[in-house]
Amino acid sequence: MSYTIRPLAPEDATIAADLHIEGQPGTFLTSLGRRFLEALYAQMAVSSYCFGYVAVDGDEVIGVVTGTTDSGAVFKELVLRRGYKLALPVLGSLLRHPSLIPKVVQTMLYPSQTHIEPGEAEMLYLATRSERRGEGIGRALWWAFADGLRERGYKRMGLCVDVANAHAVRFHERQGMDLIRTFTMYGREFRWYVLPLE
């Protein structure tokens, strides 16, 4: 089936949050709730530190990719610009699930885990609607993002993947990424991969 790829826009935030919840059930950001994710994607769509794309079939968004040149700056922007709207829902999630509190701290330390170097940028999230997987949409979004970084003058693209997400690990490796290091976060093992863009 056909689809086109266009830049992520603020009005895609709700469907991007849906794709995040569908593709990453039970993960830390998903457990902070839909309103948190909607705000995150709305901020990423307008942030000067981010860009992304969506795959669209007719009126339906069927895939999303986003990334950043500075993940720490994006989270700070989110708190400064949207924190007043997020405080109550996020506090509610934390009170319902206190085990999430240490994960908030680990997420704030995340930028120091990835060691992003000058000239490097990070793919934050990629997902395709579950019933549309295996059609090449993920690969098209992945390369749209990598090409977007190359056009902006970046030399390397990095990304972090949970080792337990074996399909994603295989997918990223098949795009030609090099494994740089592993680290532990949220009690799980993650890998940091890099693709040279030159």
Ligand SMILES: CC(C)(COP(=O)(O)OP(=O)(O)OC[C@H]1O[C@@H](n2cnc3c(N)ncnc32)[C@H](O)[C@@H]1OP(=O)(O)O)[C@@H](O)C(=O)NCCC(=O)NCCS
């Ligand atoms: C990883 C992901 C984005 C890939 O998207 P996709 O649209 O299925 O990607 P593609 O169709 O381009 O390629 C998927 C690969 O799986 C194979 N595949 C075949 N049938 C498939 C199916 N039913 N479901 C998934 N993959 C399938 C494809 O042939 C392809 O393999 P290849 O690279 O050897 O050709 C998608 O699986 C997803 O959204 N996963 C959940 C979110 C996630 O884990 N994201 C990564 C976080 S780091």
